Amino acid sequence: MSDVPAGLETLEFFFPDGCAIGAFPPVLVGVVGSGNLEVLLEAIDDKGCAVRIETSARGFGPIWQAVIQDFHARHPMVGVRVSINDMGATPAVVSLRLDQAMAEISGGAA
């Protein structure tokens, strides 16, 4: 850990394919605390699914990639931006928050 440089790491992913889920009010789940993260889902006009992560836990790119790909495989949607502020959550917590966010979209669907 001692050689990890200071500063936030930003990761971005984009999925061009999936089902359009239409408009929905923005959803926020989670809190930016130690070992936790917040996830903001918003409807966008883009045809893809854009994911942007800002994290204080640097150097976990491949793990994020796996978690996000797994998420998109389970929820293959487009027209959504996923924005994450992370403070060192485990992959299990990340997946949990993403699923909680999706549940709020379904729950709130008009």
Place this chain on the structure above:
Amino acid sequence: MISYAECSARERLALLLDPGSFHEWLPPIERITSPHLAQLGVPSAFDDGVAIGRATLDGHSVFVAAQEGAFMGGGVGEVHGAKLTGLLQRALRDRPAAVLLLAESGGVRLHEANAGLIAVSEVMRALLDVRAAGVPVIVLIGGANGCFGGMGIVARCADHIVMSDVGRLAMSGPEVIEASHGVDEFDSRDRALVWRTTGGKHRWITGDCDALVEDDVTAFREAAIAAIGAANPLTLEALEDEHVLLTGRLFALPADHADQDEALLLWRAIGVAVAEHVPAMSVEAVRALRIL
């Protein structure tokens, strides 16, 4: 019963206010975030740790702010503070029935140091403007992080404070005092001591809060509703009374107390005969102890 302490700020708002009535200003989607945290390698929050807006409470129009204790300890930074100040300025302009402040904060966000200190001061002045205008400011304190530092002072500038027994209200945290003057001065790991010194039951007995409730969202809601009519603009007479009360208390606590617990001494001096039983007593029983 739903534990108020265990809820996030947004869960408290959802459960405490009239269902579906909360309309948020500067919501997360607008990304009004801290300009100071990234340079320290610390992640921001989309709402900078405080949700503000308007809502109804038992049908009354209220403005509300809820601090998220899990983000930076609820510390007040430049943006967080400006959201609170803006809310209070808007309350001065729009005159809702009350302003509710769900406070959970360590005070100034140290990561924003100078900006945070000035921000807390701006909140204080704006709150006093609202109070002077006759709009009651009601502070709810019941989160795990308590209400400390500059926010502990802001709370005491408000018209009305509701605390649970779980809540804490003070200035300096026990760890800071221990680090400064040693474990004999304040053993921060002695939870019973911490709560006798800063917790809701103590503050209720000494009159530092205006209502004591269980750690239950519904109880907080009911106490907030009851406080809507409790506007208490400050007068010279009120401040003179406060001065007498605080001076009396200062002298009621003997300077030399041998090894007796100071909280118990103070409670007895105030007139609570069963002081040693207080920590184990129910909230309802402690409520009945207050000598007004």
Place this chain on the structure above:
Amino acid sequence: MQWRSLVLQLFGPYHGMRAEDDFLQGEVMFDGAPLTVVGTTNHAPIGVRLALAQARVVLDTIAKHPGRPLLLLIDTQGQQLRRRDELLGINRAMAHLGTTIDLARRRGHRVIGLVYDQALSGGFITSGLIADACYALPEAEIRVMRIPAMARVTKLPEAMLTALSQSNPVFAPGVQNYVAMGGVRALWQGDLQAALRDALAHTPTEDLRARDGAERGGRRLAATVMQCVLDAA
């Protein structure tokens, strides 16, 4: 600067101010009119007792001398860090001091704060920062917390905080930063009497600190955010 040297420059040799331990007070004459001065010295830690002592002076001024200006002289190491003061509700005592000053302002008393040596958050937030405006001498320092304690609480390394304190306005304790951020209205240098005269005549009674911080570039977001809240649908 020592308080005696300060008051000598401001009010001349017959100023009438006195110190009892860390507590300063006096009724002085300035430009032919009486002025109440209250404050602290010796980098005083502000506990319940000292907060109440200052509040007493403010209350007496409101009750007995309508319209008389108040000058708050600030030199403090912050709040007293004692369990006893917390038990007694130091936050309440400080709020009491702050609300007496606020009432004085609302009753038409000009209240001017001056940091003449040092100020740390808790010792200053309900005195200088709740006055009509706070001023400072150029060599004064204002901090939120000393670096070792800040490092313990934030878990940020001391070396990092020390470096930031030298380069970053958010952390640097020099009062010039507070001026840039709007927290201090201006510095008093050279002719201190002229500075006080100007402060008494021209200090605004509204809280313009966010606007000043934006205009001066030290605190760019606060005023905008406040305006956004006022304008939000």
